[in-house]
Amino acid sequence: MKRWLPFTILFAVLFLCFLAHSLSNYSVAVFLQQKNEVRVTYYDDEGKPFPPVLLKDTVVVLDAGHGGIDPGKVGVSGVLEREINLEIVFRLAQALTGRGYTVVLTRTGEEGLYQEGSANKKREDMANRVRIIQKANAALTISIHQNSYPDASVFGAQVFYHEGSAEGRRAAECIQQGIRQAAAESGERSAKGNKTYYLLTHTDSVAVIVECGFLTNPAEEKLLTTAAYQEQIVSGIVNGVEAYFSSAK
């Protein structure tokens, strides 16, 4: 039964979207591809994209970190990283779709990307994420995570890129700046290079990891659970994505 859970959650979310949109005479078209992989586009009654945007060919993969047996970081008051990651990814999917991007999600439910009987669930999970990114031919991949640190006073958002990727660095710097401007409480960090993160080293896509904040900081943990702060982070990421694609390569 568990394999249907992502669908159940997805359809519950989409049903609510559908309700909201039907009230304003808009309909929702959803293209399910495979398990845990979904493209979402909103259309109005005349088949035009809603909000009225020019659809771009640009594919952006959104990866909600962790899932299933892997909760990710656990906050000081018990908040689970995997849940915050998914909430932010859903908001980001809606915002980027509204700007005309084709959005592909690596997961749409609380489960991880592995079979129950798998001998190494974590490895299978990460390999499946990479498979989706590669298959989507993503122009940009954004992996959403939350951070932790032994010192509870440490806070702030930080974007990581592969040290060997000039484009990754450019994307990360655009997104870091976007977040800094849109979310006043996200601190003053700079984008940072990394050589070891699996997702950064195993994909051809320009990829960034957005650590939205520290679940070990009580104030930031609380902020990250609110719709208002999640939307600030999301609008910062979206502004960064727009800046990245509109600037010269």
Ligand SMILES: [Zn+2]
């Ligand atoms: Zn994480």
